[in-house]
Amino acid sequence: MSKKVIITIDRQYGSGGRAIGEQLAKDLGIPLYDKEISQMAAEKNGMSKEVFEKADETAASSLLYSVVTGAYMFGNHVSPALDLPINDKVFIAQTEIIKTLAHKGSCVIVGRCADYILRNDPDMINVFIHAYLPSRIERAIKEYDLPPEKVEMQISKIDKKRGNYYHYYTGEKWGNAIHYKLCIDSSVLGIEGSVAVIKAFIENKDKENRHKK
């Protein structure tokens, strides 16, 4: 693959989005970034990894929470009352990391509103992966070792969190087809098949770009 490509993957919980991203990155010989973004952002800003991980992909909830956590994290040299919510700080720090990574070269980025952050990058293809609920339940039990009686509630909880997070930082509705270049139901294709369709999309985007020139 000669042309630069940034694939962002947004995904329903249990849809295999992360696994699809991993396989795609491997096939294309490019890096994948997921939780690493949170770690990089924490390191760059000299902040606690644990606090970053807690706020990762979570919308700011309340001013009180943010004031308390902000004061705890950044010390008394910043007035807590004027401080940004910790989740917003994490989002800003991750935004910088995502822009730097995308500038460096081709990669796959999972979650973290990367498609919104890179919305003006012509090399960016944002993909939304979803799947039929029974297939997500099966996958969540198998891959994440969740107890069967709790899996449906966990799926619903995490999807709600991801949807809120996306809406809070982008103003857009999570999973609305028109915001994505490509949306795939992975329960129809499996991991390999979904990767093949994303690769077909990349190839045909290149062809169309050459055709337009």
Added chain:
Amino acid sequence: MSKKVIITIDRQYGSGGRAIGEQLAKDLGIPLYDKEISQMAAEKNGMSKEVFEKADETAASSLLYSVVTGAYMFGNHVSPALDLPINDKVFIAQTEIIKTLAHKGSCVIVGRCADYILRNDPDMINVFIHAYLPSRIERAIKEYDLPPEKVEMQISKIDKKRGNYYHYYTGEKWGNAIHYKLCIDSSVLGIEGSVAVIKAFIENKDKENRHKK
């Protein structure tokens, strides 16, 4: 192509959905049904083609309208007060035609909630085609010869009509990614590229099915 496949295409106005369906049907050597469904349904029910076309892909609006139109269309042998809205009659008649066509063999069906009507058919792949607004404006001016100053209003009007129609008869939100097996932004790929990605989806669905057996 040996395996039966029913491709339904839902599309934003000006996104090239119909052209993508035509090219796909041609490449696969299978029929495409669009406005023909309305004509077949009118013929089968011995009703006026003009009334069918007017109600095509339009949700029932008001009881008053339906009573008046129903009485006009079907005569006095049915009590107008107990009559269904004309748009509902058209929907029911089209539903029968769509089921018959899908039963007969592989085909491409454009619009008319065909994906909802055939939701239990394992051979059905529903596709949603959308595109970046400037590209839809350009296409609508070129293909439908619309005056540039009116094109944006026309796009908005027809999409609203299609969205209402889909929601009215399916209870689902038009363009919500999770209802479709595949959603494509055709402004990235063009007609040829979008067709290629749909074909990649069909091929990989077949592979996944063989793998599951």
